[in-house]
Amino acid sequence: MVKELGKKVIAQNKSARHDYFIEEVYECGLVLTGTEVKSLRAGRASLTDGYAMAKEGEIWVSGIHIPEYNQGSWTNHMPRRERKLLLHKREIAQIAGVIKQGGLTLIPLSLYFKDGKAKVEIAVAKGKKAHDKRETLKQQQASREVDRELSRHATGKSGGKGKRKKSDEDYD
Numbered sequence: 184m185v186k187e188l189g190k191k192v193i194a195q196n197k198s199a200r201h202d203y204f205i206e207e208v209y210e211c212g213l214v215l216t217g218t219e220v221k222s223l224r225a226g227r228a229s230l231t232d233g234y235a236m237a238k239e240g241e242i243w244v245s246g247i248h249i250p251e252y253n254q255g256s257w258t259n260h261m262p263r264r265e266r267k268l269l270l271h272k273r274e275i276a277q278i279a280g281v282i283k284q285g286g287l288t289l290i291p292l293s294l295y296f297k298d299g300k301a302k303v304e305i306a307v308a309k310g311k312k313a314h315d316k317r318e319t320l321k322q323q324q325a326s327r328e329v330d331r332e333l334s335r336h337a338t339g340k341s342g343g344k345g346k347r348k349k350s351d352e353d354y355d
Contacts, residue, residue, distance in 0.1 A: 187299035193223050194294045196230040201316060203290060203308035209278070211242070212269030213301045218252040218259050223301060225252075228294050235268065235289035235305050237279040242268040244291060244303060268303065281307055 199205075215223070222228070232246040243265045251259045270278070281287055292304040311319070 190295055190297050192295045193226055194228040194230050196292050199290050199292055203310055206307045208306045211303050213303055214267040215301055219249050222249050222252045230291045233291040242275055244268055
């Protein structure tokens with residue numbers, strides 16, 4: 184059997200970067216059952232309501248929806264069960280300490296296979312207020328406009344309309 188190499192993204196939480204300030208990102212393994220892995224290999228999962236928490240010296244992720252495997256039998260899994268994340272003890276202690284300070288939460292950013300193993304990317308994040316979201320959108324639009332102008336300038340295309348009028352110097 185050929186070993187799977189590279190990174191295959193299954194699901195992303197696109198609204199997370201819009202709703203939160205991302206402080207720190209961690210890559211974790213997941214403890215999964217067989218039918219969960221088969222369902223993920225079919226590319227089916229949702230992270231929209233997902234969150235993670237620290238309890239009893241472990242990190243658990245909850246709210247991730249991995250639908251039941253179609254060909255599964257009585258051994259099928261619960262779609263929204265809590266799943267244990269695999270991290271080093273020092274990382275767990277660091278995350279738990281940061282979260283206990285208050286105002287921060289753990290959210291899943293993406294779920295993917297890396298070299299054949301299921302991984303989830305979690306982030307320590309701080310929630311944005313409505314005015315913060317508007318400010319972020321303004322900054323993104325401004326940087327897009329600057330990038331457009333720079334690329335236009337680099338390619339030599341002018342932003343002006345119409346043809347240039349000929350001057351007396353052009354006729355020499």
